[in-house]
């Protein structure tokens with residue numbers, strides 16, 4: 401399993417399984433158990449996915465030693481705040497049936513920089529208490545990062561953001577590199593847009609895929625990995641779960657990476673973090 405070391409020395413598998421919209425109950429349980437059997441060692445969940453209990457049961461029933469699996473969860477965007485960050489991790493740990501998570505992330509920033517700074521202090525406590533081996537943020541743009549870096553004692557180790565061929569986030573990645581903050585991509589397949597033969601991404605991706613005898617999905621994942629970005633594609637389809645995992649065996653050339661970088665159109669398929677009404681506002 402390809403891994404990368406975070407700023408605090410923790411090793412994190414570069415490819416994981418996303419679980420957004422994977423239903424609590426048999427769907428999440430079976431999918432996570434299957435993925436672990438197939439070789440995944442990194443599972444990405446969140447309080448707002450409402451599937452932590454099934455994810456946790458699958459991890460336990462897999463029989464794989466806890467320390468071999470990297471588990472991420474995220475603080476509910478409606479529950480930002482210093483004490484909330486601390487209390488909510490305990491709620492997640494109980495649901496997951498775990499003593500600690502490997503990564504705990506603020507799911508979305510508030511428009512209030514003060515609230516983000518206070519929440520981050522709570523995240524630092526979770527890290528210091530060893531209930532999270534690493535801490536980070538998600539959906540933070542440069543101005544959100546700048547504001548928490550001003551008061552942070554510990555810098556975020558990751559930022560999970562929408563990143564795919566339509567929104568390659570190379571400038572944000574460069575900015576984050578200055579602070580040793582790693583990028584995790586979400587939504588790599590653009591809600592299916594990368595597979596649309598009439599869309600602006602398919603042809604370029606197919607050329608790279610054909611050259612390496614791989615699928616378009618694998619080309620997207622391999623492209624992210626080659627750029628040093630953590631990739632967490634979601635699938636509940638057994639064949640695709642394996643297909644996605646094998647993308648880590650693909651080595652793209654610099655030219656392939658650049659060709660996919662050039663498909664960028666600044667296109668978001670998820671909510672803009674500056675325009676998000678479902679987060680706690682202040």
Ligand SMILES: NC(=O)c1ccc[n+]([C@@H]2O[C@H](COP(=O)([O-])OP(=O)(O)OC[C@H]3O[C@@H](n4cnc5c(N)ncnc54)[C@H](OP(=O)(O)O)[C@@H]3O)[C@@H](O)[C@H]2O)c1
Nearest residue numbers: 418419420444538586587588589617633634635636637640
């Ligand atoms: N931090 C955040 O705010 C945030 C936001 C969104 C997502 N995320 C995380 O990122 C993960 C990934 O993002 P995502 O779930 O939005 O979408 P995604 O991984 O880009 O795409 C998932 C979709 O692609 C399909 N798919 C998966 N593998 C495929 C393959 N090899 N060939 C063709 N189709 C394939 C899946 O179908 P089937 O499942 O039917 O196979 C599903 O419809 C999430 O699950 C979640 O963990 C985080």
